[in-house]
Structures are given as structure tokens and as C-alpha cells.
Amino acid sequence: MKEEINKRQIEENRRAERNRTAKMDINRTVSNPEIGKILKKRYSSLYAFRVYPDFINPFTTYMAGLFFLSEGDYAKAATLLKETYGMVEGNPVVADDFATVEKILDGKRAEGHYTWIIFENGLGPDKEEFRVDLPILLVTNRVRYVGIALPKLRFRSQAFPYLFVRNDGKETAKTMPLASMDRVIQTEFKMRYPLIVTRAVTSMLLKIYAQYLAQKEFGDIGGLLAAVYQLATTAADIRMWTALPKEFQVAKIVNSEGGPVTLSTPDGKVYNVAVPKKKNSLIYVKIPKRGTRAAIYVMEL
Numbered sequence: 001m002k003e004e005i006n007k008r009q010i011e012e013n014r015r016a017e018r019n020r021t022a023k024m025d026i027n028r029t030v031s032n033p034e035i036g037k038i039l040k041k042r043y044s045s046l047y048a049f050r051v052y053p054d055f056i057n058p059f060t061t062y063m064a065g066l067f068f069l070s071e072g073d074y075a076k077a078a079t080l081l082k083e084t085y086g087m088v089e090g091n092p093v094v095a096d097d098f099a100t101v102e103k104i105l106d107g108k109r110a111e112g113h114y115t116w117i118i119f120e121n122g123l124g125p126d127k128e129e130f131r132v133d134l135p136i137l138l139v140t141n142r143v144r145y146v147g148i149a150l151p152k153l154r155f156r157s158q159a160f161p162y163l164f165v166r167n168d169g170k171e172t173a174k175t176m177p178l179a180s181m182d183r184v185i186q187t188e189f190k191m192r193y194p195l196i197v198t199r200a201v202t203s204m205l206l207k208i209y210a211q212y213l214a215q216k217e218f219g220d221i222g223g224l225l226a227a228v229y230q231l232a233t234t235a236a237d238i239r240m241w242t243a244l245p246k247e248f249q250v251a252k253i254v255n256s257e258g259g260p261v262t263l264s265t266p267d268g269k270v271y272n273v274a275v276p277k278k279k280n281s282l283i284y285v286k287i288p289k290r291g292t293r294a295a296i297y298v299m300e301l
Contacts, residue, residue, distance in 0.1 A: 001195055005030065005202060012209065024209050030198050034135050039197065042132050043152060051187045058087045059179035059248040062094060066116065069101060070280065070301040077101045091178060093252045113255040113280050116301075117165055117175060117263070120286040122158040122246030124181040127151040127238035134201065148204045149236040150197065153189060155182055158246055159287040165251045166262040175249035182246060196237075204234065245288070255281065269294070276300050 009026045016024075040047055052058065065080035081098040088094055093116075104110055130152045165173040253261065260272045261283060273296055275281045280301040287294045 001198055005198070008202065008206070012206070019213065021213060024205065026202060026205055029135075029205055030201050032135055035197065035201065038132065038134060039150075042130075043150075046153070046186065046190055046193065049183060049186055051190070052087060052183055054191065055188060056083075056087070057179060057181075057184050058084050059181075061087075062178060062250075063118075065097065065101075066282070066301065069097070074101050074104050078105060088178060091176060091250070093176070093250050094178070096252065113278055115167075115253050115255045115261055115275050115280070116282045117163070117173075117251040117253070117261070118178075118282065118284045119163050119175040119249040119251075120245040120284070120288075121160065121175075121249055123156040123242070123288050124244035124246050125153040125155045125185055126242045127236075127240050128154045129236040129238055146204060146208060147234075148200050149234050150200055151236040151238050153186065156246060157290075159290050159292070160265050160267070162249065162266070163251070163285065164262075164264045164266075165253055166264070167253050167256055168259065172253045173251040175251040177247055178250040179248045180246075181244050181248070185244070200236070207234075243288075245286070255279070263294075263296075265294075271296060273298060 005026050012024060012026070061080050062084040065077050065084060068074075068077040068080065078098070078101045081094065081101055085091075085094050085098050100110055128151070129149050131147045131149050133147050162174045162176065165175065255275060255277070257277055260274045263271045263273060263283070263285060265287075267290070271285075271294055273283055275283065275298055282299050282301055284297040284299070285294050286296075
């Protein structure tokens with residue numbers, strides 16, 4: 001991006017020399033610390049959250065740990081479950097899984113069979129456009145404030161705060177948070193945000209400079225047409241994958257021989273799920289919105 005800005009700076013300086021007009025300083029504008037202060041104030045939610053390690057998703061790390069546990073590769077499972085536990089220390093299911101693998105590595109035999117319940121809950125964020133006035137250093141040292149369009153994360157709701165899990169007619173567990181996709185997306189979006197802002201500011205600066213040149217060469221009509229074009233082409237890129245869940249939750253119960261596992265929502269919907277007997281299994285539940293029917297998949301581990 002720096003190379004691209006320097007290249008554009010050279011091109012615009014040559015253009016200014018040919019037209020015998022004042023030059024603009026792209027680097028000085030995009031590195032203006034006032035821009036960062038204004039954005040931090042206007043978009044405080046982007047900075048006020050606990051981040052995950054860069055590009056690490058606790059859910060995928062945890063599922064990989066369960067996979068290697070089911071395959072009997074206990075060393076890999078231990079590494080992945082330990083990494084997950086470091087990100088979600090308050091989750092007793094992850095803690096128990098990690099402790100189980102450590103016992104196996106110490107030579108102790110695992111007893112019993114279990115069913116894990118993974119709950120893909122709600123919908124993750126999408127993007128919306130917001131406009132903000134930023135200081136632009138154009139042609140002279142005089143500061144102008146110009147509105148630019150930037151993307152902003154918009155957070156959506158859970159389907160439910162948890163699911164009840166029953167075995168043999170008894171309530172044995174509730175699902176609890178494993179990984180927040182809001183935080184995963186925020187972490188990655190925050191890392192990319194300086195680049196997004198730099199591109200937006202550079203684009204706006206070039207359009208304003210074009211407006212300045214049009215005004216200088218063609219008068220008020222040229223300046224007006226350039227201003228209309230600038231307004232029509234100023235828009236934030238709000239494309240993103242909108243089908244991700246808001247969060248993943250997990251629960252774990254003993255796989256008894258007494259019948260199916262019963263899942264129920266806080267508003268009273270009940271799902272009876274048959275699971276393999278005398279084997280470990282996983283129930284995967286997806287509910288994107290309250291009021292929609294759950295999609296449920298069962299797999300043997």
C-alpha cells in the first residue's frame with residue numbers, strides 16, 4: 001500500500017507540474033494522527049473488545065482437537081485442546097477434554113462414552129456504511145474536513161442464550177459459549193481497518209484534487225460536475241460473508257443406553273435426537289434465528 005501511495009504521489013506531482021498547479025501531499029494526509037483519533041472516537045466499539053490471537057478461531061482449533069482425539073492421535077489432540085483452553089479458560093467442557101487427553105498420555109485408560117453438542121447460534125455481524133468527516137491536507141497547509149464513507153460492523157442477535165440438554169429424561173447440561181464469531185471477525189476486521197481507511201482517504205483525496213483542477217481549468221461548472229461525480233462514487237465496500245453464526249456453544253454429556261438425547265430451547269421447542277450407542281458422538285445444531293427450525297446433524301466420533 002505504501003508503494004502504491006508513493007507511485008500515485010509521483011504521478012500526481014508530475015501532473016501538477018504539467019498543469020502548473022499546486023501539489024498535494026498524499027502521505028502527509030494518510031499519516032495524519034488526527035484521522036486515527038477521530039475514527040477511534042466515532043467507532044469506539046471496534047477498539048473496545050478482547051481480541052483473539054491473530055487469525056485464530058477457538059472453534060476450529062477445538063474441533064480439530066476432538067478430531068485427533070477420535071483418531072487416537074492424543075499428542076496432537078493435547079496440543080490443540082491446550083491452545084483452545086488458553087483462549088476459553090472458563091469453559092469446563094474444554095477443560096475436561098484437555099484433562100482427559102492428558103490422563104490418556106499419562107497411561108490412564110479413558111472410561112465411558114460421551115456425546116458432545118455443538119450449537120451454532122444466531123448470526124454473525126454484517127457491514128453497514130457510515131460517513132465521517134476527516135481532515136484532508138490539500139494543495140496548501142490549510143486543513144479541510146471532507147466526508148468519506150467507511151464500512152462498519154453491525155452486530156446481530158443470538159437465536160437463544162443456550163440449549164438445555166437432557167439424557168434419560170433428566171436435565172444434565174446447558175450449552176455454554178465456546179467461541180465468539182463476533183470477536184473472530186472483529187479481530188480480523190480491526191487488523192485490516194488501517195488499510196481500508198488508507199484506501200478510502202487516498203481515493204477521496206484524488207477525487208478532491210480532481211475537483212480542484214476542474215474548478216481551476218473549467219470554472220464553476222467544471223467544479224460542480226466533479227463534485228457530483230465525487231458524491232456519486234463515494235461508497236464503502238460492505239460486502240462480506242453474512243451466513244456465519246454469532247457464536248458457537250458446547251455441552252458434553254455421558255452417552256447412556258436409555259434412549260435419545262433431548263435438546264430444548266428456552267421457549268419450549270423440543271428435539272429428540274438418536275445417537276449411536278456405546279460410542280462417542282457429536283450432535284451439531286444450527287439455529288440462525290429465533291423462530292426458525294433447528295438443523296441437526298449427528299456424527300460418530
